[in-house]
Amino acid sequence: MNNIIKYFFSQELGLSAEQADYLACLFSKSCLPKGKLVVGEGERWNKAMFIDSGLLRFFYSTGEGKEYNKGFFFDQDFIWPVTPSAQSEPSLFSIETLSSTVVYMSDFHELRSHLKVLGAWEAFALSYVEKLVEQKFKREYDFLVLDAQTRFYQLTQRFGERIDKIPDYHLASYLGITNVALSRIRKRLTAQDVWLTN
Numbered sequence: 001m002n003n004i005i006k007y008f009f010s011q012e013l014g015l016s017a018e019q020a021d022y023l024a025c026l027f028s029k030s031c032l033p034k035g036k037l038v039v040g041e042g043e044r045w046n047k048a049m050f051i052d053s054g055l056l057r058f059f060y061s062t063g064e065g066k067e068y069n070k071g072f073f074f075d076q077d078f079i080w081p082v083t084p085s086a087q088s089e090p091s092l093f094s095i096e097t098l099s100s101t102v103v104y105m106s107d108f109h110e111l112r113s114h115l116k117v118l119g120a121w122e123a124f125a126l127s128y129v130e131k132l133v134e135q136k137f138k139r140e141y142d143f144l145v146l147d148a149q150t151r152f153y154q155l156t157q158r159f160g161e162r163i164d165k166i167p168d169y170h171l172a173s174y175l176g177i178t179n180v181a182l183s184r185i186r187k188r189l190t191a192q193d194v195w196l197t198n
Helices: 003-013 017-024 084-088 108-117 121-145 148-165 168-175 179-191
Strands: 028-032 037-039 047-053 056-061 067-073 094-097 101-107
Touching: 003 017, 003 047, 003 121, 017 108, 037 047, 047 108, 067 168, 101 108, 108 121, 121 148, 148 168, 148 179, 168 179
Parallel strands: none
Antiparallel strands: 028 101, 037 094, 047 101, 056 067, 056 094
16 A cells, blocks of 8 residues: 555545545556656657655756756655646656656546546646646746746745755756856855755
8 A cells, every 4th residue: 555645645635545545556666776767758658656755857848959848846745747748748848767766656537537537636636737827827927027046945945955956957957057157156155155945
C-alpha cells in the first residue's frame, strides 16, 4: 500500500481512509536516475505523478537544440496534465529528472475516472487549476515588470534551500538570462549580504 499517496488524498481532499486506500492502489513506485526523460516532446503525457523525493524540470526545446526551462518540481509536488490540450495532444514540452527521483505514478485517465466516482474530481482539479493560473500570472508579471536580479532573489525566497539542487545554467534559462549574468547577480547579492535562502 502506498501510504504516502493515501495520506496525500486524505489530507488534500478529506477522503476517508477507505477512499484514500482505493486511490492509492492506482499508483506504483518508480526510482528514476538523474537525467531520465519521463515525458518527451511529442509524446503523450498520460501519467499523474507524486514526487516523493528528487527534482523534475519541465522544458521546451527548439529545432536548433536550445532548451528553455518552464518549471521545476520538488519533493511532495503532485503533477499531472492539467489542461485539456495536455491531456489529449502530444506534449509541447519535455519532463526530465535533475537528480535521482522517487515518484509514484498512476494512469491519469484512470485516476480521473476514480476521482469522479468518489465525487472528488472537481475539488481535486480546481485547486490545481487555481494554482497553475496563479503561477502563470506571477511569472508573467515578473518578466514584464521586474529586473533579473529581483526575479532571482524572489526565486531564492520561493524555493529556499531547494534552489541549490538546480544547476545554474538551468536557473539562468528559467530566468531568461545567461549563465554569466546569473553569476554576476549572485556575486552582487553576496556582496550586499542579501543572498540568503529560507
